[in-house]
Amino acid sequence: MATVTIDGRKVEIGEDRTALEAAHAAGVEIPTLCYHPAIDPYGACRLCLVEATLRGRTRMVTSCCYPVREGLEIATDTERVKVARRGVMELLLARAPQSESLRELAAGMGVREPRFPTVTRADHDCILCGLCVSVCSEVMGVAAISFASRGVERVVATPFLKPADSCVGCGACAAVCPVGAIHLQGTDGQVEVSPFNTRLPMTRCEECNAPITGLPFRERLEKELRPELAGALRICDSCKRSRAAAVVKKSSHLNRLAAVSTPAKGE
Amino acid sequence: MSVEHLTCPEDLARLRLQSARQTAEDTVTIAVCMDTCCCAKGAEDVWSAFETAIGIAAERGLHIELKRTACHGLCERGPLVIIAPGDILYQNVKPENVTQIVEETVVGGRVLESLIYEDPETGKKTASPSEIPFYTKQMRLVLRHNGAIDPESIDDYVAVGGYDALAKVLTEMTPEQVIAEVETSGLRGRGGGGFPTARKWRSCRAAEGSPRYIICNGDEGDPGAFMDRSIMEANPHAVIEGMIIGAYAIGSPQGFVYVRNEYPLAVRRVRKAIEDAHEHGLLGDNILGTGFDLDITINRGAGAFVCGESTALMASLEGHPGEPRAKYVHTVEVGLHGKPTCLNNVETWANVPAIISRGGKWFASIGTEGSKGTKVFSLAGKIRNTGLVEVPMGMTLREIVCGIGGGIPDGKRLKAVQTGGPSGGCIPEHLLDTPVDFDQLYDLGSMMGSGGLIVMDEDTCMVNVARYFLTFLREESCGKCTACREGTAQMCDILNRICAGEGREGDVELLLDLCQILEDAALCALGTSAANPVRSTTRYFRDEYDQHIRDHYCPAHDCRGLFSYEIVVEECRGCGACLKECPVEAISGEKRKPHALDQSLCVRCGACFDACSFSAIARVKPRVGSIASAAVQVEGS
Numbered sequence: 001m002a003t004v005t006i007d008g009r010k011v012e013i014g015e016d017r018t019a020l021e022a023a024h025a026a027g028v029e030i031p032t033l034c035y036h037p038a039i040d041p042y043g044a045c046r047l048c049l050v051e052a053t054l055r056g057r058t059r060m061v062t063s064c065c066y067p068v069r070e071g072l073e074i075a076t077d078t079e080r081v082k083v084a085r086r087g088v089m090e091l092l093l094a095r096a097p098q099s100e101s102l103r104e105l106a107a108g109m110g111v112r113e114p115r116f117p118t119v120t121r122a123d124h125d126c127i128l129c130g131l132c133v134s135v136c137s138e139v140m141g142v143a144a145i146s147f148a149s150r151g152v153e154r155v156v157a158t159p160f161l162k163p164a165d166s167c168v169g170c171g172a173c174a175a176v177c178p179v180g181a182i183h184l185q186g187t188d189g190q191v192e193v194s195p196f197n198t199r200l201p202m203t204r205c206e207e208c209n210a211p212i213t214g215l216p217f218r219e220r221l222e223k224e225l226r227p228e229l230a231g232a233l234r235i236c237d238s239c240k241r242s243r244a245a246a247v248v249k250k251s252s253h254l255n256r257l258a259a260v261s262t263p264a265k266g267e
Numbered sequence: 268m269s270v271e272h273l274t275c276p277e278d279l280a281r282l283r284l285q286s287a288r289q290t291a292e293d294t295v296t297i298a299v300c301m302d303t304c305c306c307a308k309g310a311e312d313v314w315s316a317f318e319t320a321i322g323i324a325a326e327r328g329l330h331i332e333l334k335r336t337a338c339h340g341l342c343e344r345g346p347l348v349i350i351a352p353g354d355i356l357y358q359n360v361k362p363e364n365v366t367q368i369v370e371e372t373v374v375g376g377r378v379l380e381s382l383i384y385e386d387p388e389t390g391k392k393t394a395s396p397s398e399i400p401f402y403t404k405q406m407r408l409v410l411r412h413n414g415a416i417d418p419e420s421i422d423d424y425v426a427v428g429g430y431d432a433l434a435k436v437l438t439e440m441t442p443e444q445v446i447a448e449v450e451t452s453g454l455r456g457r458g459g460g461g462f463p464t465a466r467k468w469r470s471c472r473a474a475e476g477s478p479r480y481i482i483c484n485g486d487e488g489d490p491g492a493f494m495d496r497s498i499m500e501a502n503p504h505a506v507i508e509g510m511i512i513g514a515y516a517i518g519s520p521q522g523f524v525y526v527r528n529e530y531p532l533a534v535r536r537v538r539k540a541i542e543d544a545h546e547h548g549l550l551g552d553n554i555l556g557t558g559f560d561l562d563i564t565i566n567r568g569a570g571a572f573v574c575g576e577s578t579a580l581m582a583s584l585e586g587h588p589g590e591p592r593a594k595y596v597h598t599v600e601v602g603l604h605g606k607p608t609c610l611n612n613v614e615t616w617a618n619v620p621a622i623i624s625r626g627g628k629w630f631a632s633i634g635t636e637g638s639k640g641t642k643v644f645s646l647a648g649k650i651r652n653t654g655l656v657e658v659p660m661g662m663t664l665r666e667i668v669c670g671i672g673g674g675i676p677d678g679k680r681l682k683a684v685q686t687g688g689p690s691g692g693c694i695p696e697h698l699l700d701t702p703v704d705f706d707q708l709y710d711l712g713s714m715m716g717s718g719g720l721i722v723m724d725e726d727t728c729m730v731n732v733a734r735y736f737l738t739f740l741r742e743e744s745c746g747k748c749t750a751c752r753e754g755t756a757q758m759c760d761i762l763n764r765i766c767a768g769e770g771r772e773g774d775v776e777l778l779l780d781l782c783q784i785l786e787d788a789a790l791c792a793l794g795t796s797a798a799n800p801v802r803s804t805t806r807y808f809r810d811e812y813d814q815h816i817r818d819h820y821c822p823a824h825d826c827r828g829l830f831s832y833e834i835v836v837e838e839c840r841g842c843g844a845c846l847k848e849c850p851v852e853a854i855s856g857e858k859r860k861p862h863a864l865d866q867s868l869c870v871r872c873g874a875c876f877d878a879c880s881f882s883a884i885a886r887v888k889p890r891v892g893s894i895a896s897a898a899v900q901v902e903g904s
Contacts, residue, residue, distance in 0.1 A: 043592070095753055151746040
C-alpha cells in the first residue's frame with residue numbers, strides 16, 4: 001500500500017494502482033475521455049492531466065497511466081492544470097465542434113467556444129481516443145478495427161477499409177465510445193456496425209423478436225458459456241428483466257424482504 | 268584472407284599485427300570516399316575508373332592499392348580522393364580526372380593544382396588536409412579513422428587497434444569497473460537529451476528482469492542531420508564494439524541496431540560488420556573465449572521520425588506501430604518486451620571504445636564542465652563547407668560556422684543557426700559566441716539535439732523557418748495524443764496564415780498559448796519540444812512576426828507576396844529582360860531607357876527579379892493594399 005495525497009486528502013491505495021484510481025478513491029473528480037476501467041490506460045486524450053509531485057519534483061502527468069508511489073502528491077485543481085486541460089479541450093472541440101457530449105464536457109470545464117478553427121477532419125465526431133480499438137482487441141480479443149494512417153490523417157478503420165471479416169457484431173466499440181461516433185443499426189435481418197460498413201446476420205429475441213446482437217458473437221458465447229446459461233443469449237435484455245420480475249413477484253418471501261429493506265420515500 | 272575465428276585475446280593481437288603489417292607496406296594507396304554524399308556525386312563511377320586505370324598500371328608493374336573509405340567530412344566538394352603517401356586530398360574528382368591522377372600524381376609525383384583545395388577567401392591552394400582550416404580546427408575522435416579504414420573490412424578496423432578495448436574489458440575489468448570508467452568520462456547521450464550514459468547503464472544493470480536488452484538508435488531523422496549515418500557508414504565496427512562493451516557492463520545477451528531504411532548503405536555496412544564480428548568470434552557465444560555471449564541483430568525502421576523516440580522505437584521493434592507510450596516507468600526498467608532495456612544513440616556507442624582504451628580521465632579532460640568529449644555536427648544550410656565535423660565541446664558556434672564551416676557564401680550576412688533539429692531552436696547571430704554545451708544551448712531555448720546545425724543567412728525568414736519545422740512535425744506526429752496531433756496542426760495553420768500575409772493581431776499570443784499546451788500536455792518529447800521552433804523564433808525575432816502581421820511585409824524577402832518589386836531607375840539599362848518575363852504586362856518602357864513597373868498590375872511573382880542582370884529590381888516594403896487590387900485585376904482580366 002502507498003499513501004498518496006490528492007488535493008490535500010490522504011488515501012491509502014495499492015502500489016499497482018494509478019493516480020486516477022487514487023483520485024477516485026479520494027472522491028476527486030478528474031475529466032477523462034480515453035479512460036475505461038476495463039481497458040488498459042492509453043493516455044491519448046490528455047484530459048486527465050494533473051500535477052504530480054514526487055521527491056520534490058513536480059511535473060504534469062496524465063493521471064490515467066501514472067503509477068502511484070509512496071509519498072506521491074497530486075494536485076488536480078491548479079491554474080497550470082486547468083489551463084492545460086482547457087487547452088486540450090479546445091483542441092478537441094475545434095476538431096469535432098458538432099459533438100454534443102464533447103460540448104457538454106467542455107462546458108463543465110468552462111470552455112464554450114474554442115479559440116481555434118477546425119483544421120483536422122473528424123469522421124462522425126471521432127476524437128481518436130482509442131477506446132473502441134482497445135476494447136475490440138484487449139477485451140473481445142477480435143481486433144476488427146485499429147488505427148490507420150498517421151498524425152492528422154489518423155482514423156479508426158477496418159483492415160483495408162473493407163468490411164471486417166473478424167467482426168462478431170458484439171457492439172462493444174459502440175458501447176465504450178465517449179462521443180457516440182459508432183452505432184449498431186439493425187436493417188433487413190442484419191446488423192450494421194457504422195461507420196465501418198460491416199454487416200452481419202442479426203439475432204433476434206425469441207420472445208419479442210427485438211434485435212439483440214450479431215450472430216457470430218452469440219455463437220462464440222455459446223461455445224464459451226455453460227449450456228444452461230447459453231439459453232439466456234436468445235432473449236433480449238428487456239425480456240430478461242420481465243422474466244426476472246415475474247420470478248420475484250411469485251416469491252412472497254422476497255416481497256416481504258423487499259418491504260422491510262426498502263425505505264419509504266421521504267425518509 | 269581466410270576468416271580467422273578468434274578464440275582468445277592473443278588471437279586478436281596476432282590478427283592486429285598481421286593486418287597492420289599488410290597495410291603498412293610502402294605501396295601507394297588511393298582512398299576514394301564511398302559514403303552516401305560522395306556516391307550521390309558520382310564516387311562509384313570514379314571508383315570504376317580507378318579500377319580500370321590501376322589494372323592498366325599493374326600491367327606495367329605498378330602496384331597501387333585502391334581503398335574504399337567513408338566520409339572525409341568535406342561533403343560539399345565530393346567525390347573526395349586521398350592519395351598516400353603524400354596525403355594529397357583531391358576534391359570534385361570526376362572519372363575523366365582518373366588517368367591524369369595516376370599518371371601525374373602517382374607515377375610523376377606531381378600535385379594536380381586543379382583538384383586541390385582552394386581557400387575561398389584568400390585563393391590559396393592547399394593539397395594536404397592537415398593544412399586546410401576545415402580540418403585543422405577540428406578534433407576528431409569518433410571520426411578519427413574516417414578516410415583511413417575500409418568500413419567493410421574488419422581487418423582494417425583491427426589494424427588500427429579496433430576491438431582492443433573489448434579485449435581489455437572482457438579480460439581485465441568487471442562490469443562495475445566499466446560503468447565506473449564511463450562515469451569518470453562524463454559521457455552524456457549524444458541523441459539529444461544528454462542523459463549521463465553511466466547512470467543509464469547502472470540503472471539498467473540494477474533493474475529486475477531478464478533478459479536485459481541493449482539498443483543502438485540509428486533512426487536519425489532530423490532534417491539536415493547526417494552524423495549517425497556517416498558514423499555507421501564510416502566505422503560500423505566502432506559502434507558494434509561500443510555495444511558489446513555496453514552489453515557486458517549491463518549484462519545483456521541481446522542487442523539491436525535500429526536503422527532507418529532510408530539509409531541503405533548504413534544498413535549494409537552495419538549488417539556486414541555484425542556478420543564479420545560473428546565470424547571472427549567477436550559476437551555470438553563465448554566471445555574471445557571469455558564466456559561472454561552476445562548477439563546483435565539489425566532492424567530497419569520504416570521512415571517514421573517518431574521512431575527515434577525510445578518507446579516508439581521499442582514498439583516498432585516489437586512489431587507494433589511506432590507510437591510512444593508514457594515513460595512514467597523508465598525503459599531501463601520496463602522497455603523492449605517489458606524487459607530492462609538500455610538505448611543509446613549511434614554516436615554514444617561509438618565513443619565507448621576510446622573511453623575504455625584511453626581512460627575516462629582522458630575523455631573528461633576534453634570539453635566543458637558539464638559536457639565532456641567531442642560532438643559530431645553536420646553543417647548544412649547557407650554555409651560554404653557543407654559537411655561533417657567533429658569539435659571539442661565548448662567550441663563556440665561562431666568558430667564552427669565561420670572557422671570550420673568557412674562562413675556564409677555570396678557575401679551574405681549570417682542571421683541565425685538552428686541546432687537540435689525540429690525539436691531545437693534558432694540561435695541568433697549575436698549569441699553565437701556561446702560554447703557548444705548541453706546546458707548552455709538549452710538555456711538559449713535550443714538544444715544540442717543529435718548534432719544537426721543549419722545555418723541561415725539574411726535571406727531566411729524566421730517565421731518561415733518556424734513554419735517549415737512545424738509542417739515537418741505535423742507530418743511526423745504519430746497522431747496518438749490530442750495535444751501533438753491537433754496542436755501542431757493548429758500552429759501550422761496560424762504560421763501558414765502569417766506567411767501568406769493573413770496574420771491577425773493576437774496570432775503570436777495564440778501561438779505561445781499553443782506552445783504551453785504542447786509543453787504541458789503532449790505525450791512524448793516530439794510533442795513537448797514541438798514548441799521550440801516557435802518559442803525561439805518569437806523570442807529572438809518577434810519583430811519579424813509583427814512586420815508580417817501588421818505591415819504584411821517579410822523583411823527577409825522570403826515569403827512571396829509580402830514584399831514588392833521596384834525598378835531602380837539609376838541601375839536600369841532598359842534591356843527589356845524583365846519586360847519579356849513579366850506574365851501580367853506590368854512592366855513597360857522603351858529599349859535602352861529605364862523601365863517602369865505598374866504596382867497596380869504587379870502580382871509579385873518575382874520573374875523580373877530573376878531575369879534582371881543589373882540588380883535594377885529591388886525588393887521593398889509594399890504599400891498596403893496593392894497586392895489585393897493587383898489580384899482582383901488579374902482575376903478579372
